[in-house]
Amino acid sequence: MVNVVDSGAKHAPQEMEQFLPGDGTNKYKIQPRKSDAEQAMSNDDFDPFAMRDNEHPTTDSETLTHLLKASLGTGILGMPIAFMYSGLVLGIFATIFTAFICTHCSYVLVKCGHKLYYRTRRTKMTFAEIAEAAFLKGPKSLRMFAPVAKFSILFGLFLTYFGTCAVYTVIVAKNFEQVLEHWFGFDIDSRMLIGILLVPLILIAWVPNLKYLAPVSMVANVFMGLGLGITFYYLCQDLPPIQERSLFTLGTLPSFFSITIFAMEAIGVVMPLENNMKTPKSFLGVCGVLSKGMSGVTLIYIVLGFLGYQRYGDATGQSITLNLPVEEWPAQAVKVLIALAVYCTFGLQFYVCLEIVWDGIKEKCTKRPLLVNYVLRTVLVTAAVVLAVSVPTIAPFMGLIGAFCFSILGLIFPVIIELIVHWDTGFGAYNWILWKNILITFCGIGALVFGSLSAVKDIIAEYSGPTGPPEAQ
Secondary structure, three states: OOEEEEEOOOOOOOHHHHOOOOOOOOEEEEEOOOOHHHHHHHOOOOOOOOOOOOOOOEOHHHHHHHHHHHHOOHHHHHHHHHHHHHOHHHHHHHHHHHHHHHHHHHHHHHHHHHHHHHHHOOOOOOHHHHHHHHHHHOOHHHHHHHHHHHHHHHHHHHHHHHHHHHHHHHHHHHHHHHHHHHHHOOOOOHHHHHHHOHHHHHHHHOOOOHHHHHHHHHHHHHHHHHHHHHHHHHHOOOOOOHHHOOOOOOOOHHHHHHHHHHHHOOHHHHHHHHHOEOOHHHHOOOOOHHHHHHHHHHHHHHHHHHHHHHHHHHHOOOOHHHHOOOOOHHHHHHHHHHHHHHHHHHHHHHHHHHHHHHHHHHHHOOOOHHHHHHHHHHHHHHHHHHHHHHOOOOHHHHHHHHHHHHHHHHHHHHHHHHHHHOOOOOOOHHHHHHHHHHHHHHHHHHHHHHHHHHHHHHHHHHHHOOOOOOOOO
16 A cells, blocks of 8 residues: 655646545646554554543553452462572562563563554554454564464363363362361361352352452452461471572472463463553553552562472472461461452453453353353353362363463464564664564473473372372462
8 A cells, every 4th residue: 555645736636636635737747655563653643541431441450450459369389389489589580580571571571562553543452352453553464373372272261261260169178177177176068069159159250340359359368468477476486597498499490480381370361451441541550559569469479489498398298288287277277368359360261261251252252241241150160169079180171271271372473463563664773572572482482381291290299199189270
């Protein structure tokens, strides 16, 4: 496509002048078509952020609360054993590096989304829609893969977060089961307890949107904070000298990364959070919501991992709660608080699954869409609970799916999208964007391989060992 500008002397209108702008001359200047980025910068009539219409937008503080809850999941309880795999000193720097990579990939995804808002003249997009738009606006040879990219991300996100909902159900049931058995002296079948959770889980899934889910996430943060506070109390008791612990361990460093990446990764909730913000631009930036949230999360991960490994050494359990004395009531309180925190987090994880399915069917549900939406919520929660009841040892299998999906979705896909978005505008000085993304891709492949191997080992140990299912991580 070209821009044609008329110049020169005046003359009678000709056929071309009926459609081309000019000033009455018979000479036309042929100008090259502007790139999408240049058009976006000069397109003053379209502001995707000002034109965004959210019925219940979330504030920056509410979005930060959701982000903290999504990142401070039960995976944090595995940080002490991660430090055992890396050593105390190396663990600090490796945690910072991992947090930087995960945060950067989330930043890249949102930044590319903002660029594509202008190119597609849309005000919001999901993760899958960003990938589809990037391929469609990218090189011609890649445009045929746009539907494949969108479906792959949707399938991976749904599989991962639906499985996470099922695992969360098991975690809540197992923690309450241990408390009931210890304090009341009778056994409860875990499957029955999981079934009892169906109604409470449906109720939290019925929370209409992220705006009203923010107070629930705040309560979850309080419960998790209290549980971690009591855990820190135990960890600070009778700390041995640092010299008795390993400071640098290289042989098991891949296991450290596999645990830490999957504990920190929250790529599935990044775009839903951004899409529902009142001020989306505040999500990015040095002092943006994403930077603030991940900085706090990283600090907590480092402190818990450091103290947990220093306190228990080689006896550190896969979940730090396994090291707490079960005969003491504060340790039991930790299990109750964490179970309640996981329950409150269920709604946020469930929102990702709901958004994926609802976006696929809402155009066909023109009659009573609200009723259909709530029926869908109920069906999805029931399916997750049925899955948890059928296979209460599902956690190791979901670890495998999580290792596979989060490595691809959280690390590899965002950098691929960035390369495609910058294809026409270049990769910066010395192609630094290209080299940076190659490094991140290698990290993603490493997490994929070693995380999957670790999950396979857990599955083998689960079904070949003499004991029952371990406590869900």
